[in-house]
Amino acid sequence: MKLCLNKLNLVVTALIAVSASTFGQSSEAIRKYTESISSGLPTEVQGQLIYSTTLLPEFYFENQFERVWTRPLQASFLGLVRRSYDHGLNPADYHFSTLNQLHMDAVESQSTDAEILFTDAFLLYASHFLNGKLDPEEVEGEWQAVRREGNAKTFLQLCLASGNIEETFKQLKPESDSYGGLVKALRKYREIQAAGGWNELEAGETLKPGMAGSRVTALKHRLSIEGFFLMEEEPNDAYSEELANAVREFQVHHGLEADGNVGKLTLASLNIPATAKIAKLRANMERLRWISQDMGDHYVFVNIADFTMKVYRADTLSYQQSVVVGKPFRKTPVFSDMMTYFVLNPYWTVPPTILFNDVLPEVKKDVAYLKVKNMKVLKGNTEVDPQTIDWSKLSRSNFPYTIRQDP
Structure with missing residues (x-):
């Protein structure tokens, strides 16, 4: 089974437009919907393309074409979709506006259109949390990490059986501290971007302690936006030791040599716009959704991006050190596996x-x-x-x- 995740990947040879008025609001209507969807031709409901062309028909066949979406369940799921933005996803990908309009109408919320669209949205949303929105092997050529098990249809059945979609859905979110940190960081940088982001710092000679001027003032303001520097009560343009410490903290955070000076590399990192950082955060959240969350109680986690290796015991960080990784044109392969032995101080x-x-x-x-x-x-x-x-x-x-x- 493969969910179609992108409208641009569809070759549209015909289009079947289906409406509730055609089939009526009954199990027979759902059956006819599923027949249309499983026919292999692109199908629209309320102007929304149906993506789950395999799992959706299977689900209703196993469920004897009965309805499952009560208004309380709809409201619970809509809350999840609304908050998908916090996970770097787009609510519009899950028919959000159309579903919200249908839900607000007491009659339309129980229509066959609503039933089919809610199920399609759920299956797509769950698949994105189970396996990611993109195929890692198409994005990362060296990706060999173990994927998560399970499918969206099974999870839909689990949510319906529990009667609590939001609580049950928590099982799908990556449990690592790294993912939680990315969620918080994404919120932070979106707030920064909404407030206007930061201005690009002017190029020039390396900024060092003891210097002064407008470039130093701009540097202070730039670092304060991300929280690395607290602006003085009495503003000045001096490159103080406090500012040097803030620069060192920024450099450590970005994997740069922590010398407290603003040279070409540090300046380039300072001038990366908030929009680019947001895009990177969303990409890293997607990578974590690709990885199996069952790492056991004792595992080693290597973060290629920041050159670190961390050892965890019972989900508690017990050891950390720097590591050597590949280059952009000779990347370190991404993999996960059981470690059977290791060599100390090897040739x-x-x-x-x-x-x-x-x-x-x-x-x-x-x-x-x-x-x-x-x-x-x-x-x-x-x-x-x-x-x-x-x-x-x-x-x-x-x-x-x-x-x-x-x-």
Whole structure:
């Protein structure tokens, strides 16, 4: 089964427009709806395209084409859809305006149109929380993480059996602290954006403690918007130690060298607009929805974006350290698996991509690079003195050695 998530992905060869007045408000009407939907042709209800062309007919067939959406259940689900915005999703994707209008009318709320649209919206919404809105393998070529199990139809049946959609739906939301932090951050940056965001800081010489001027004043204001700096009671344009500490905090937060100075890299990060941060937050929330939430009581979580590894025991952070990750053009693959063993202080054999793209060019410039990086050259199991090698003649197709970095 695959839910169709994007109207642009549909090749429309015909369109079946269905109305409640045609079929009447009965189980027979629902049956005819499902026949139309499962026919393979795009189907609209109240001008809304039906996405769940497989699960929706299956659900009503198993339910003997009976109605399930009472007005209280509708109200509960509409509340969830309204708050989907907080999770980086768009309520309009789930027929929100049309459903809200139908729900407000006592008669229309019990129409077959409303019944079908509420079910379609629920199945789509639940699938986005169960498996994400996008296919990770299409977005992330190196994605190998374990996906969440279950399907939206089973979850709809569970919600109906409980009679409490909102409470039961909590099971679908990612449980990690990271996801909760992203929800809060998204709210924060949307509020910042609604208030006007921040102005781009002017380029110029590196800003350092002891300097003063309008660029320093602008820097203070910029950092205060995100909460890194508290504006003084008596404003001034001096680059104080307090401001340097605020810059260091910003740099640590963004994975930059925490020197307290505003050079090119820090300036570029400061000038990333709030809209871009909002987009990044939404993307990361989607990534967390792709991942199975059952990590067990003891697990290791590597955050590629901020170069950190965290070890959790009973959902409590017990250890954290920095790690080395790939580059934008040679990304670290995303995966999840059971760890059966680990090696302390291992040798590191330089892989071919890094060897020929990074290490060999540096060695050709200066063979001392190997000593600085604590690397040795091996031929088989025998160590070779790098000074005896004519590095200029070596290439990807002619390289009889292995380079290994000692612990």
